[in-house]
Amino acid sequence: MIKKLVINTLLLLTLQLTLQARDINIDFLVQKAQKEHKHLFVWLHKDGCGYCENMREFTLQNDVVKAYISKHFIYQHINVSKGDDVIYKGLTTKAKKFAQKIGYDFYPTSLFFDEDAEIVYVSVGFMDGRKLSHEEKFYKILHFIDSDSYKKMDFDEYQFETDEEL
Amino acid sequence: MERRKFLSLTLGALALAVAPASVRAEDYRKLKPTVWSAHKVEDAIKNLYGSTTLIEKGVKLKAAGESFDSGKKAVASNGGAVPVEFSTKIAAKSISVFQDANPEAAVCVISVGKYDVTEYSIKIKMGKPGTITVVVEGQDGKLYAAKQALDVALGGCEG
Amino acid sequence: MGIKVKAKLKKGVVNVKAMAKHAMTTYNQAEKKTGNREDANFITHISATCNGETVFDMSTSQFLSKNPIFKFKFKGDAFKKGDKLLITWTDRKGKTGTGKTKLK
Numbered sequence: 001m002i003k004k005l006v007i008n009t010l011l012l013l014t015l016q017l018t019l020q021a022r023d024i025n026i027d028f029l030v031q032k033a034q035k036e037h038k039h040l041f042v043w044l045h046k047d048g049c050g051y052c053e054n055m056r057e058f059t060l061q062n063d064v065v066k067a068y069i070s071k072h073f074i075y076q077h078i079n080v081s082k083g084d085d086v087i088y089k090g091l092t093t094k095a096k097k098f099a100q101k102i103g104y105d106f107y108p109t110s111l112f113f114d115e116d117a118e119i120v121y122v123s124v125g126f127m128d129g130r131k132l133s134h135e136e137k138f139y140k141i142l143h144f145i146d147s148d149s150y151k152k153m154d155f156d157e158y159q160f161e162t163d164e165e166l
Numbered sequence: 167m168e169r170r171k172f173l174s175l176t177l178g179a180l181a182l183a184v185a186p187a188s189v190r191a192e193d194y195r196k197l198k199p200t201v202w203s204a205h206k207v208e209d210a211i212k213n214l215y216g217s218t219t220l221i222e223k224g225v226k227l228k229a230a231g232e233s234f235d236s237g238k239k240a241v242a243s244n245g246g247a248v249p250v251e252f253s254t255k256i257a258a259k260s261i262s263v264f265q266d267a268n269p270e271a272a273v274c275v276i277s278v279g280k281y282d283v284t285e286y287s288i289k290i291k292m293g294k295p296g297t298i299t300v301v302v303e304g305q306d307g308k309l310y311a312a313k314q315a316l317d318v319a320l321g322g323c324e325g
Numbered sequence: 326m327g328i329k330v331k332a333k334l335k336k337g338v339v340n341v342k343a344m345a346k347h348a349m350t351t352y353n354q355a356e357k358k359t360g361n362r363e364d365a366n367f368i369t370h371i372s373a374t375c376n377g378e379t380v381f382d383m384s385t386s387q388f389l390s391k392n393p394i395f396k397f398k399f400k401g402d403a404f405k406k407g408d409k410l411l412i413t414w415t416d417r418k419g420k421t422g423t424g425k426t427k428l429k
Contacts, residue, residue: 051323193370195369195370247394279381283397285398291390
């Protein structure tokens with residue numbers, strides 16, 4: 001019993017350590033997503049940001065949203081406060097520099113990539129899952145990407161076409 | 167002036183006054199250009215209707231999902247496309263929308279026709295926090311209105 | 326095609342939603358982009374007719390959103406499913422855009 005506990009604790013610690021010092025390879029994740037017929041969704045956040053914590057708790061962990069994400073996306077969060085390296089289009093940069101480079105140094109921010117590792121949609125800022133309008137909008141963004149609609153139209157048009165309320 | 171002529175003139179003027187609105191749909195941009203250049207909401211309303219006396223009754227207004235009578239300030243997360251819904255049951259000649267968060271106050275003026283069901287929804291730009299005012303020009307010549315304060319704030323933290 | 330439009334006749338009322346395709350650049354935006362305020366261009370008037378009858382008429386400013394979406398309703402007693410709805414916008418430079426649909 002105690003042996004099991006010790007082994008499990010050691011395993012957890014090892015996992016924790018390996019998680020802390022890692023590379024986030026977006027190129028690899030894009031390929032993985034393509035193989036699994038999914039899209040890559042990268043969520044940028046930082047420490048000490050209440051909006052990030054709330055979005056994680058109330059939007060990303062929302063039952064409906066969470067289920068949809070796990071079914072249709074490869075999800076990767078990037079905490080820019082950590083010193084992780086991000087590999088994107090062959091170049092390695094620190095997470096914070098990566099965010100600045102792509103022009104979104106504001107948190108939280110949701111990035112969606114296509115099979116060529118191009119960012120096809122960005123949702124900047126906090127989406128509050130406790131508000132029905134935000135939850136619906138976020139869900140709509142996920143659908144917009146997953147249905148490949150981004151290849152044919154922009155998000156405004158997609159919202160117009162799919163808005164059931166006439 | 168000859169009596170006959172005078173009478174026909176008067177009748178003519180009367181006929182014009184009661185012509186159904188759908189026949190006389192106004193292009194307010196051409197008709198009242200000073201409405202569109204007015205910086206203050208009050209001035210825009212005055213230029214349009216000749217009065218600033220507003221009765222705050224009978225008009226429903228919802229901005230960024232918040233109803234004007236909820237007592238709460240509405241918060242829009244996208245200042246480029248703020249949803250504004252407004253309606254009234256008052257018999258109206260025109261309905262206009264103003265705001266005080268942009269260089270000019272007038273957003274739009276609807277010429278109400280005989281088929282109109284006076285319930286509308288638009289999306290507007292709000293450069294910064296402000297107040298949206300919807301004015302209904304009643305068939306009775308009075309002006310009815312509703313106002314909704316709006317904050318424009320994208321939740322998040324700078325890097 | 327300047328406007329996407331959908332119209333539904335339900336319980337004696339026709340519900341319409343439309344999305345005009347227009348950059349709606351404001352005077353300030355034009356000044357920032359080209360240095361010339363007169364390059365600003367936005368829709369100044371939108372009207373809709375059903376079977377030739379005016380059912381919507383709005384004069385507008387630079388403060389409607391880019392690719393503005395708007396909804397309106399009109400009394401359906403005089404109309405029926407299949408009737409043609411035509412919407413037209415005119416912008417500051419005199420250009421026009423149209424959209425049409427049949428009442429569903």
